[in-house]
Amino acid sequence: MPILKDKSTSAVEIAPGVFRKFIHLDNLMTAIIDFKNGPWDEPEPRHSHPHEQTSFVAKGELIVYIGEEEYQLEEGDVFYVPADVPHTVKILSKEVRLVDNFSPVREDFL
């Protein structure tokens, strides 16, 4: 099935209070990440990966740290992370939903 129905698809809890579900093709993956453990006092440590990433803020408010810069984002905003650039987030609201897109596919999620 080429669809992910949000209400009937269970998510995997990848960290306490953080849930992920995803769909993918050969070279493109879209993951819904629900942070239900906000707000945070501090960002997570930065991480990087060779995959290009774009993320859509479907719900909530957060700060995204990309390289040396930081940006406060709210619902409807989008950010991108070039390959291998360290990045992280700090969740500012009680709940945040990010839609993370990756190319190539994050094989580590499968």
Next chain:
Amino acid sequence: MPILKDKSTSAVEIAPGVFRKFIHLDNLMTAIIDFKNGPWDEPEPRHSHPHEQTSFVAKGELIVYIGEEEYQLEEGDVFYVPADVPHTVKILSKEVRLVDNFSPVREDFL
């Protein structure tokens, strides 16, 4: 800037009542498409492209037609379209927001 701020970024009207804005990297593009001309009586004609596509329903309800199948979707749902598979949508609510992701980049959008 690696961000698109929704409220301060103007969109291009690509068809009457249909608006698009986007962000992209080398091999990944994310476009916000706002359909403000719903509901529709009929779907648009099917189209296809060699780019892989995933789409997140950020707002509203629609039917997506992928190959010979059709699926009714609502906010929070995701669909994918493999390369070269004919597809289209029929907008069911007054407004729909789709977040369309493509790999490779849709050069025809630039």
